[in-house]
Amino acid sequence: MIVPRRLSKIFTQSTRTFTIVNRIQEKISSFLSSEVIEKPKPPKLIDIIGTLKNINYRYDYPQNLTKEQKEHMKRFDVFRYDPMSSADPPHFVSYYIDLDECGPMFLDALIKIKDEIDSTLTFRRSCREGICGSCSMNIDGRHNLACIAAIPKNNLEKSFIAPLTSMNVLRDLVVDMSNFYNQYKVIQPHLKRKTLKQPNEKEYHQSIEERAKIDGLYECVLCLSCSSSCPSYWWHSNEYLGPAILQQAFRWVIDSRDEYKEERLEMLGGDMKLDECFQVGVCSLACPKGLDPRKSTEELQALYKEYERKKARGERTIQI
Ligand code: SF4
Numbered sequence: 065m066i067v068p069r070r071l072s073k074i075f076t077q078s079t080r081t082f083t084i085v086n087r088i089q090e091k092i093s094s095f096l097s098s099e100v101i102e103k104p105k106p107p108k109l110i111d112i113i114g115t116l117k118n119i120n121y122r123y124d125y126p127q128n129l130t131k132e133q134k135e136h137m138k139r140f141d142v143f144r145y146d147p148m149s150s151a152d153p154p155h156f157v158s159y160y161i162d163l164d165e166c167g168p169m170f171l172d173a174l175i176k177i178k179d180e181i182d183s184t185l186t187f188r189r190s191c192r193e194g195i196c197g198s199c200s201m202n203i204d205g206r207h208n209l210a211c212i213a214a215i216p217k218n219n220l221e222k223s224f225i226a227p228l229t230s231m232n233v234l235r236d237l238v239v240d241m242s243n244f245y246n247q248y249k250v251i252q253p254h255l256k257r258k259t260l261k262q263p264n265e266k267e268y269h270q271s272i273e274e275r276a277k278i279d280g281l282y283e284c285v286l287c288l289s290c291s292s293s294c295p296s297y298w299w300h301s302n303e304y305l306g307p308a309i310l311q312q313a314f315r316w317v318i319d320s321r322d323e324y325k326e327e328r329l330e331m332l333g334g335d336m337k338l339d340e341c342f343q344v345g346v347c348s349l350a351c352p353k354g355l356d357p358r359k360s361t362e363e364l365q366a367l368y369k370e371y372e373r374k375k376a377r378g379e380r381t382i383q384i
């Protein structure tokens with residue numbers, strides 16, 4: 065029998081609809097007969113310990129060394145982490161170096177590892193003289209500049225190299241300094257004048273005594289070792305300026321050539337600036353340049369109090 069075309073189409077569509085409805089019914093009945101899904105349970109302590117075992121673990125980099133060869137070399141445990149790779153949790157990799165074939169500083173060891181053993185190791189460095197501040201990291205538990213930190217000669221003691229504490233790691237030993245540099249901008253770290261130079265004036269002069277006031281301040285290399293050691297900075301690093309920046313603020317406030325002292329002090333008042341320093345002093349212990357940011361902040365706090373007193377009396381000028 066020849067079925068008319070239109071009738072055949074209607075028949076095919078009805079058959080398809082019937083099949084779909086049948087499948088939906090099957091799904092619903094299988095869902096209703098399935099077990100009730102339980103809420104996920106909180107992890108047990110044993111699970112947490114298991115997870116931690118996979119973080120901060122250590123392994124020897126494959127250098128094809130025998131046990132005897134390793135005994136004559138120094139072991140460097142270096143922190144490795146790539147936050148962009150979920151398959152690469154934070155861990156330590158041990159590299160062995162013959163100190164007779166390496167320069168005397170930790171930066172020499174890192175450069176030797178990168179050049180000769182593992183080119184994927186990432187760290188910052190520039191001057192190799194302790195003046196650019198870019199190679200700051202934690203070495204054997206202390207913040208330091210790798211280029212001026214001498215390697216202990218005892219082969220039996222391993223050394224440990226990690227990024228600055230409390231900082232976000234971009235890769236291996238490189239931390240994110242953007243927040244720190246933004247905070248540095250806030251204090252306007254440059255000479256500011258209200259009076260312009262006379263036509264025949266070339267420099268802004270200072271007496272020997274005035275110049276001596278910025279000794280112990282201008283040497284700061286902005287390595288962040290002090291701020292990243294400061295408990296107040298750990299808790300409020302987004303808001304609190306921290307010892308490195310406050311020391312630089314002090315440097316410009318007491319520079320005899322600068323004419324914006326009151327404005328600078330006005331800007332420094334408040335919770336997350338001067339008031340957040342409780343004079344703990346770890347910053348000064350951490351400074352690899354031997355500076356004393358705790359004392360600078362203390363002196364800046366005293367200047368600010370004097371400024372506030374004078375402001376309350378209607379006097380706007382402070383003598384430094
Ligand atoms: S005060 Fe010292 S530790 Fe702090 S940033 Fe300057 S050089 Fe580095």
Ligand code: FES
Nearest residue numbers: 190192194197211
């Ligand atoms: S490389 Fe410049 S301070 Fe270390």
